[in-house]
Amino acid sequence: MDIEKKVWEVLCSEEDLNKRVKELGEQITEDYKDKNLMVISLLRGSFVFCADLVRAIDLKTKVDFMTTQSYGDGFSTSGNVEVVNDIKGSLEGYDVLVVDDITDSALTMDYVLRHLKEKNPKSIKSCVLLDKPSRRKVELVPDYCGFTIEDKFVVGYGLNYGDHYRNIPYVFVVTDKDR
Numbered sequence: 001m002d003i004e005k006k007v008w009e010v011l012c013s014e015e016d017l018n019k020r021v022k023e024l025g026e027q028i029t030e031d032y033k034d035k036n037l038m039v040i041s042l043l044r045g046s047f048v049f050c051a052d053l054v055r056a057i058d059l060k061t062k063v064d065f066m067t068t069q070s071y072g073d074g075f076s077t078s079g080n081v082e083v084v085n086d087i088k089g090s091l092e093g094y095d096v097l098v099v100d101d102i103t104d105s106a107l108t109m110d111y112v113l114r115h116l117k118e119k120n121p122k123s124i125k126s127c128v129l130l131d132k133p134s135r136r137k138v139e140l141v142p143d144y145c146g147f148t149i150e151d152k153f154v155v156g157y158g159l160n161y162g163d164h165y166r167n168i169p170y171v172f173v174v175t176d177k178d179r
């Protein structure tokens with residue numbers, strides 16, 4: 001990937017992200033006030049979003065992490081979701097909320113939900129910052145979603161481009177200069 005031949009365009013500014021993450025946190029706080037919330041962050045992409053989201057949730061919350069991988073350096077899924085690091089503890093008695101940065105083909109979220117359901121949580125739901133419904137390879141509607149976006153490759157705020165730029169504090173779109 002040659003970054004020189006690309007155009008960057010801001011899609012979600014820091015202000016947009018702060019506002020929407022706060023709203024999601026308030027909604028989740030309300031919905032889980034009588035439940036036993038465990039947030040599971042899918043690494044690596046969701047580390048920034050999830051760090052902000054859990055601080056916007058005003059509840060006693062357990063947080064755990066799972067590492068999945070299905071994209072290499074490219075723009076599309078290998079179709080093969082790999083659990084690189086699984087969660088360690090039990091999910092029994094917990095209302096699990098799986099948090100990811102993006103649902104694109106939805107292969108990752110679909111796989112993770114099925115995988116975690118086998119660990120018998122009390123309930124399980126999904127929360128993604130960005131949703132690209134036009135790219136689905138499996139049917140899935142996230143329970144919580146920050147922004148629904150078009151079929152564009154997005155980077156920043158945890159999302160990578162050739163394994164860089166996860167630290168950019170806003171979300172931007174990458175396109176070819178001659179497109």
Ligand SMILES: O=P(O)(O)OC[C@H]1O[C@H](OP(=O)(O)OP(=O)(O)O)[C@H](O)[C@@H]1O
Nearest residue numbers: 043044045069070071104105106107108
């Ligand atoms: O809906 P999908 O098509 O499955 O795509 C979404 C997944 O792809 C990215 O992960 P990736 O495999 O690139 O690993 P990463 O979290 O390390 O970026 C992203 O973080 C999501 O987990």
Ligand code: HPA
Nearest residue numbers: 104152153154155159160
């Ligand atoms: O648009 C994207 N950007 C970065 N990583 C991704 N993984 C799935 N879709 C994307």
